Amino acid sequence: MADFTGASTGGVSTIVTDHAALISACAAGEKQALKTLMKAEGGRMLGVARRMLRRSDLAEDAVQDALVLVWRRAHQFDASRGSAKGWLYTILRNRCLTMLRQEDREVATEADQIEATSQEAVLTAAFDGLETTTGLRQCLERLDGATRQAILSSYVLGHSHGEIAGRLDAPLGTIKARVRRGLLKLRECLS
Amino acid sequence: MTDRSLDTLIDEVVLGLASDADIARVEALADSDPEVAKRLEQARQTFAPLDDTAEVLPLPEGFWERIDARLEASEAGGTVIPLAEARARRIPWRSTALGAIAATLLMAVVLGTTLMSERDPLVVAVLLDAGGEPVALIESGVDNTTRVTLLERPDVPADQVMQVWTKPDEDGPPVSLGLLTGGRSRTLTIEGLPAPNSRQLYEITAEPAGGSPTNLPTGPILGVGLAKEPVI
Known part of the structure; x- marks a missing residue:
């Protein structure tokens, strides 16, 4: 998935990215570790940011910001509390969400108009991209279409309750309740 | 819950x-x-x-160099504290929880001052110390006239002074708003900055008498917080 080759033995290259070790090395001030992390995850991070921010320039900014934050916060990372990759993507997603919520409405609206149709396609691609064996996919499949759409568009596109309500042309309270019921069903299904 | x-x-x-x-x-x-x-x-x-x-997209040319430059820039300042990070590092998690409580407790103060002032502030920030205690209230108008109300008597050595900073640009350098000489509440004025925005960072550091020699924060952070727009 990435062009970072962790080790190469006897012509067999093993692609291993030890995210936790790289983050620890960042905490120790090793810039090369951040560069390795960027090479391993940067492309995927850019894809995640692009889906949410819909503009490549903003997505690049978000990934840059996230990696600088990873560097600065590396000492806070605690491997006993969660996965390193999760930590990395949480930083990225939070950065994207902040940018989305701060984004000039005019620009956002314009981008919405340009890409309104493709957002459905993005959601479909995200859902189809989930391996059929994952619990998330199996459980999302059991939800009704609108609820699944709402949950996916919050995570994948970074949409707020308000934006989801707008897109589905439903009252805000209805959407909030629907998402909550959907999340409850998902948890029950996954447990 | x-x-x-x-x-x-x-x-x-x-x-x-x-x-x-x-x-x-x-x-x-x-x-x-x-x-x-x-x-x-x-x-x-x-x-x-x-x-x-998500699709794996190619990183544009020079992507690492741009990141590296930003790392270098924050290191070049030597003792310069990256403000947002310093906040996260120095103030433990409970500051966020306490911040919410403090903000509620301070609502009376905020309301009182906003109702009394002739011009409503554009943004208000409650600055918290490392223990999560509120130490100062910041109110800034559209022209960056900034009223700083200290909520605690500062514990600053005699040869040091409290200096107030803000970051008009989240990713840019902190800008000095002025000194709280004598450790007293003051209204500070500054020209040439854009109107403050919500989530703009404000902080107070202890600096050598006369203010930071580098014109960037060098001393310990006494209080830090993000601005919010008051509900008026």
């Missing part, structure tokens, strides 16, 4: 649907309760496969 509502809240945080206050609440809970931390991590792992469905 019931288990079910906490689980829902955790899911909403992970999805990006939760309010800033709820995010702070969940993070504070997770920091103090390993069980909540586990549930938060579990929720993240549940949705993480969706990250892997």
Whole structure:
């Protein structure tokens, strides 16, 4: 998935990215570790940011910001509390969400108009991209279409309750309740 | 909070649907309760496969060089404290929870001062110390006239002075708003800055008499906080 080759033995290259070790090395001030992390995850991070921010320039900014934050916060990372990759993507997603919520409405609206149709396609691609064996996919499949759409568009596109309500042309309270019921069903299904 | 509502809240945080206050609440809970931390991590792992469905896009030319330049820039200042980071590092999790409480407690103060002032402030920030205690109230107008109300008698050595800073640009350098000579509340004025925005960072550091020699914060942070727009 990435062009970072962790080790190469006897012509067999093993692609291993030890995210936790790289983050620890960042905490120790090793810039090369951040560069390795960027090479391993940067492309995927850019894809995640692009889906949410819909503009490549903003997505690049978000990934840059996230990696600088990873560097600065590396000492806070605690491997006993969660996965390193999760930590990395949480930083990225939070950065994207902040940018989305701060984004000039005019620009956002314009981008919405340009890409309104493709957002459905993005959601479909995200859902189809989930391996059929994952619990998330199996459980999302059991939800009704609108609820699944709402949950996916919050995570994948970074949409707020308000934006989801707008897109589905439903009252805000209805959407909030629907998402909550959907999340409850998902948890029950996954447990 | 019931288990079910906490689980829902955790899911909403992970999805990006939760309010800033709820995010702070969940993070504070997770920091103090390993069980909540586990549930938060579990929720993240549940949705993480969706990250892997994103396309892997090529990084543009010079991407690393741009990141490297930013790392260099923050190191070049030597003792310069990256403000947002310093805030995260120096103030433990409970500041966010306490911040919410402090903000509520201070509502009376905020309301009182805003109602009394001739011109309503554009933004208000409550600055918290490393223990999460509110130490100062910042109110700034559209022209960056900044009223700084100290809420605690400062514990600053005689040869030092309190200096007030803000970051008009989140990613830019901090800018000095002025000194609180004599450790007293003051109204500071500055020209040439854009109108303050919500989430703009304000902080007070202890600096050598006369102010920071580098014109960037060098001393310990006495209080730090993000601005919010008051409801008027």
